[in-house]
Amino acid sequence: MEILWSKTKIGNLELPHRLAMAPMTRSRAHEDGTPGELTSHYYAQRASMGLIISEGTQPSDDGQGYLRSPGIYTEKHIEGWKKVTDSVHDAGGFIFIQLMHVGRVSHPDNTPHHRQPVAPSAIKPGEEMFTAKGMQEIPVPRELSEEDIQTTIADFRKAAAAAIKAGADGVEIHGANGYLINQFFGENSNTRADKYGGSIENRARFAIEVTKAIVEEIGAERTGFRISPGTPLNGIDEGEHGPEVYLHLVKELAQYNLAYLHVMHLGNETLLREIRNIWPNPLLVNRAGRSLDDLSVDIDNGLADMAPVGVWSLANPDLVERLKEGFPLNEADRNTLYSGNGSEGYTDYPTMKELQSQQQ
Known part of the structure; x- marks a missing residue:
């Protein structure tokens, strides 16, 4: 694990090691999408992770899918996130805000405007979603027009600018x-006949145009991109040409000199190696189902430059220190991942030092 603890660089940021905190939805924002004081405390507790990638944050009313997920498109959102970023920076860390438009993975009861979800095509995912009224079936979304797509790209651009205004790195x-972006890749979620559907190039077009807009707005060194090739999540089937879409996408994104590419790796080893070969900048690989002992394997083998960590960092605010000391990890409480019940399962996980003090 020696390479894991070596310094590295993301964009213009000098990072102390090669771990990162992966994005994880926590459903703890205020009802209007503004992150609160506990959110500031939560992320600051984990500043030793070096690079924090925040929970998914909607760029618009249409972008919200889950109850109490944060936004980054109003002045109140910016004020709330400014407190978060200040807290992280004061604790010695860096934070990228993840821009997440859920597309069809939503329900009118969960959004501020209570409108029908939007998507590349009017095809529902065949899933249920938790709402204030309990689990409900996700309805058929409204197909985005080409004009709607341009508006959505503008929403991403404005949200990126808002994130930087809020102090995000x-x-x-x-x-x-x-x-949403992944829905344009899927064969069963995108049946469009215009320039955003059909061919491999067309399926990747929306993702590339969003990236171009954000790079123009805030700079490539401040922009990362996350993919999950082969994911079945939220009813997506990328079909037999899925890997080709990703190889085309990665080649196109490489031209923008982004800060990093973040891969949620689900097992296609050949594709991961091909991505590694064509991606010139830092590659973050979050390998599903890996053990703690395998945390640095992809870095050691040259397949990745950094290892994002999800649930382990959620349950262990001092994960870096624990790993270096060989100290046992806290187990995550699955019942409080999205509960919204204040500090419980959020900011109350004990540190190694607190546990040692209790034992003494």
Whole structure:
């Protein structure tokens, strides 16, 4: 694990090691999408992770899918995030805000405007979503017109600018996990006959145009992009040509000199190696199902430059220190991941030092 603890660089940021905190939805924002004081405390507790990638943050009313997920498109959102970024910076860390438009993975009861979800095509994902009224089936979305697509790209641009205004070190574009950008890749979620559907190039077009707009707005060194090749999440089926879409996308994104590419790796080893070969900048690989002992394997083997960590960092605010000391990890409480119940399962996980003090 020696390479894991060596310094590295993302964009213009000098990072102390090669771990990063992966984005994780926590559903703890205020009802209007503004992050609160506990959110500032939560991220600051984990500043030793070096690079924090925030939970998915909607760029517009249409972009919200889950209850109490944060936004970054109003002045109140900016004020709330400014407190978060200040807290992280004061604690010695860096933070990228992940821009997540959920597309069809939404329900009118969960959004501020209570409108029908939007998507590349009017095809529902065949999933249920938690709402204030309990689990409800996700309805058929409204197909985005080409004019709507341009408006959505502008929403991403404005949200990126808002994130930088809020003090974020950059943004990560969420192109994974069955959300809007990923829906353009899917054969069963995109049946368009215009320039945003059909061919491999057309399926990748929206992602590339969003990236171009954000790079123009805030700079490539402040922009990362996340993908999850082969994901079945939220009803997506990318089909037999899925890997070709990703290889085309990555080649196109490489021309923008982004700060990093973040891969949620689900097992296609050949594709991961091809991505590694064509991607010139830092590559973050979050390998599904890996053990703690395998945390640095992709870095050691040259397949990745950094290892994003999700649930382990959620349950262990001092994960870096624990790993270096070989101290046992806290187990995550699955019942409080999205509960919204204040500090419980959010900011109350004990540190190694607190546990040692209790034992003494």
